[in-house]
Amino acid sequence: MPDIIQLLPDSVANQIAAGEVIQRPASVVKELVENAIDAGATQITINIKDAGRTLVQVSDNGCGMSETDARMAFERHATSKIREANDLFNIRTMGFRGEALASIAAIADVELYSKQHDSEVGTFINIVGSRVQKQEVTQCANGTNFLIKNLFFNVPARRKFLKSNSTELKHIINEVQRIALANPEIGISLIHNQDPVYEMASGDNIRKRVVSIFGKGINQNLIPVNTETSLVSIKGFVGQPKYARKTYGEQFFFVNNRFMKHPFFNRAVMQAYEKILAPDSYPAYFLYLEVNPDCIDINIHPTKTEIKFENESAVWQIIQASVREALGKFNVMPSIDFDQAGSIDIPPPPKDIGSIEAPRIEVDPTYNPFNVEVKSFPSGTRGATIGNYQNASSKHEQIQHWEKLYNDFNHSSDEEENNNPLSPFNAQQLPQDEHHRLPIQQAESTTARSCFQFKNKYIFTPVKSGLMVIDQKRAHERILFENFMAMLAQQQIASQQLLFPHAFELDASDAELLRSVVPDLRSLGFDIQQAENNQFVINGFPSIIENISPMEIVDSLLEDLKNTATDLHEKAKEKIAASLAAASAISYGHFLRDEELNQLIDQLFACSTPNFSPSGKQVLTIMPIEQFEKLLK
Known part of the structure; x- marks a missing residue:
């Protein structure tokens, strides 16, 4: 039987390696900028x-490369960063593999x-699909x-699964943000289709x-952090x-000027905000850690964003x-300083007061108090104390014969008021047993459905087979979603103009996302x-939306759009209508x-679909009568 194990050609091996290192255009930007x-x-531009x-074009004013280095840089595992295995534990550069x-x-x-x-001429190299096409001075x-032109041109499957331009640009912006925050001393420019970002x-x-990336509005949000220990030094800001x-x-999170993802440390920050943060909210933080390179391992993931610490618990x-x-320190958390409370100085009294x-x-x-003769309290003073009764009595005498003030009014208007069954003057003349009775027409128009709200979150209403429980927020989402979809289908633009337009600023990633859905x-x-x-x-927002500010909706x-798993332009209107319905629906706790x-x-x-919300969650359920009977046995 012939041998079946063979070495892969370098071109195929490089394409396999590219699947681990280069996942999308943002990965190209990351690697080139780090170099x-x-x-x-x-x-860096x-x-x-x-x-x-x-x-994808990345130009810099760095040290440059010689002709030999420029050619060797495209070979696999050719690097100037390490020489032996021990160098992996003392890495301070961005790339090294x-x-x-x-x-x-x-x-x-x-x-x-x-x-x-110090050279008079430079080097030009053109490589297409791992093959050198040209090299010259x-x-x-x-x-x-x-x-970098025509990314994934020879791997059509990878190019096919790229997302829309807005989504891919958002990933590029995220990578640039991480690198720019890690290296604030370096000037970085990002240009997309000749428009500066x-x-x-x-x-x-x-x-x-931080302010140049996320806007001037974040400046007032930042609280400085500065801690020096023998194990780690921490500086930066929290929100x-x-x-x-x-x-x-x-x-x-940044470690030795390298961005990292660390869910374990994220829990440390979230626990520090315990009991002072609204539920399901996440504060901003920009924390820079400086540790000895011997105490961390950054060679555990191809993208080098996951880092292992030697003393994670500490x-x-x-x-x-x-x-x-x-x-x-900034009075965000309640604190009690007992030492300060015990050192309050009370000044002595002046000497000249005797x-x-x-x-x-x-x-x-x-x-x-029971000797006071109380004849009658004026309307609205039943809660007055006995000590205030004399003032109330004098005011009562002053407003006697008040009805004479209206003698000069038109008598016809008085007759119309008396003929009106809902007139407050006529209601006072009704007998006491009829005063609280609804008119017959109004009683007949009242619906016979009996329903009530529970915990300002659920709606209970009896049905033939048992008890129906409705989630009020999800129900309102379904109603708004179908209204929005009907407006889109009929091209009905019902906009309510704001008296005072609301201006706001977003960071580049959110701004690009908003621009993609503005139409x-x-x-x-x-x-x-x-x-x-x-x-x-x-300047305006849909008139169907009430009791919520337009900025909260945006x-x-x-x-919500950030968390979407698919492309925005695939059924974009449905996604926007669903997101808008979720943002505009009444919240839990609303009476x-x-x-x-x-x-x-x-x-x-x-x-058309009352059972499920636009996100696919169940809106209502029915508890059968048999289930109640089992509970009461």
Whole structure:
């Protein structure tokens, strides 16, 4: 039997490696920018076309490469960062495996221009699908310039599963945010289809970099954190609880200027906010950890975003204590300082006031509160005390014969008032037993359905087979969703203009997400205009929405769209209608009057799918009578 095990060709092996390292255009941006940082660049420019499908260009002013190094950089496991296995435990550079460029060159058309500062000429290399097409001497600027064209051109299955341009751009923006926050001293520019997304100057500190990325509004939200220990040093900022959001998005951990994901440390921060944070809310934090490289292992994941710590439990406790201390210093957390309470100084009395006597209270021992003759209390003074009765009695005398003030009015209007069965004057003339009785017409129009609200969350109403339980928020979501879909189908734009337009600013990721859905929002009655950069103005919103601010709806809509698992442009209107319904529906804890309960039930059963909410959750259930009988046996 012949041998069947063979070595894979380098081109195939590189494509397999690319599947681990290069998952989407954002991965290309991450690897190239990290290489530029390792090259000592102080200014990096990222130029994107079609969210990276057509072009990803990363240029820097770093040290550049020689002709030999430029060619060797595309070989697998060729790196300048490590020489032996022990170097893996003392890594301070971003890249070290030597897989990125080889993986990128296997699935794209790559052009490289690189020149060292002390050289007169540079090097040009063109590699397509791991094959070198051209290598020559050229004139170029100092540093390195990478052009990645037609990503995944030879792996159509990978290119097919890329998401929409807005989704892929959002991932690129997220990667740029992580790198820019980790390196605030480096100037970074991001351009998409010739439109600037970020223009971050070099030499920033951490606060300036956070504000330049997430907008000026976050500046007042930041609380500084600064802790020095022998095990770890922590600096950065945490957010105030009142600015917490409903989903993740502004939570960043950095270790030795490298972004990392660490759910265990995230729980330490969340526990520090215990009892001062609204349920299902997540505060912003930007925490920078400095540890000895010997105490961490960053070589456990191809993307190098998961890091293992030698003393995780100790670091966890330090993070929690640091965040709690920062919140306490800025009076965010309630605290009691017993030492301070015991050191209050009471000033001595002045010397020129003489002796101080205790105050004396004069009491009338003959006063009898039951001796007062009470004839009648005026309307509205039944809760008045006996001591206030004399004032009330004098006012009562002053308003006697008040009806003479209306003698000059038209008598016909008086007759109309008396003929009106709902007139308050006529109601006072009714006998006492008829005063609280509803008119016959009104009693006949009252619905016979008996329903009540439980815990301001569920609606109970009896049905023929038992007891129906309705989730009021999900029911309202279903009603609003079908109303929004009907508006979209009939192109009915019912917009309510705001008297004072509301201006707001978003970070680049949220701004791009909002821009992608603005046309669909306008068809739903929203009037949203982009002012400049990432600033927007709400001029109007759907008239069907009540008792909620437009900004709350936009925030909830963005948070919901961030968690969508599929592409926004696949059934985009349904997703936006569902997200908008979820943001606009009445919340749990909202009290409903009887007529509102009946109206909600009527509208729910007028829907085409009353049993399930737009997100697929159950709206109602029926508890059979037999189940109650079993419970009472």
